[in-house]
Amino acid sequence: MRRGAWLLTGALVVSGVLVPLPAAAQAEMPTAPAQAIDPSWLSVDATTRTATFDLIAGLTGVNGALNFNGFKDGGLTLTVPIGWTVVMHFRNHDGMLPHSAVVIEDAHPLPLQPVTPAFPKAFTLRLAEGIPSEGRDDLRFIADKGGSYLIFCGVPGHGAAGMWVRLMVSTSATQPSLAATPPGQH
Numbered sequence: 001m002r003r004g005a006w007l008l009t010g011a012l013v014v015s016g017v018l019v020p021l022p023a024a025a026q027a028e029m030p031t032a033p034a035q036a037i038d039p040s041w042l043s044v045d046a047t048t049r050t051a052t053f054d055l056i057a058g059l060t061g062v063n064g065a066l067n068f069n070g071f072k073d074g075g076l077t078l079t080v081p082i083g084w085t086v087v088m089h090f091r092n093h094d095g096m097l098p099h100s101a102v103v104i105e106d107a108h109p110l111p112l113q114p115v116t117p118a119f120p121k122a123f124t125l126r127l128a129e130g131i132p133s134e135g136r137d138d139l140r141f142i143a144d145k146g147g148s149y150l151i152f153c154g155v156p157g158h159g160a161a162g163m164w165v166r167l168m169v170s171t172s173a174t175q176p177s178l179a180a181t182p183p184g185q186h
Contacts, residue, residue, distance in 0.1 A: 056068065086122075092134060
């Protein structure tokens with residue numbers, strides 16, 4: 001049997017024994033680079049007042065692939081002006097797990113299973129079961145209520161494990177936008 005040492009997040013595994021690292025040592029550990037926002041994820045048609053967003057489940061391995069577009073725990077915010085039509089082209093890129101999407105009220109604690117969508121038609125089919133790998137579905141709804149919402153995976157446990165990003169419906173924004181959510185505002 002091969003023995004050695006491996007560094008895990010916040011701990012060191014030595015010969016099969018997990019040894020927690022002191023906070024000072026954890027602070028010096030390198031962190032993963034910030035996830036980049038691909039501008040092609042969002043397209044805007046100002047004439048029809050439509051924001052089209054490519055929502056990709058499990059895009060990267062971040063959070064065990066429980067992420068949207070590589071972001072978890074609200075780390076990405078889609079902002080749309082109130083009254084605009086939102087079209088989300090959902091694709092499950094995760095090769096292992098089914099996923100879904102639903103826009104819900106901003107609720108904490110996070111629900112463990114699907115809840116009522118915040119807007120009519122703001123959910124994928126098979127919400128609790130999820131859509132299999134490389135499956136697709138579209139969400140199309142009118143963002144007619146201002147406020148902060150969550151784009152949430154409805155497969156039981158996924159959203160609560162961090163698989164959610166933010167949707168802001170703004171009364172002051174004039175154009176849709178995508179931005180990384182500043183830490184502490186997730």
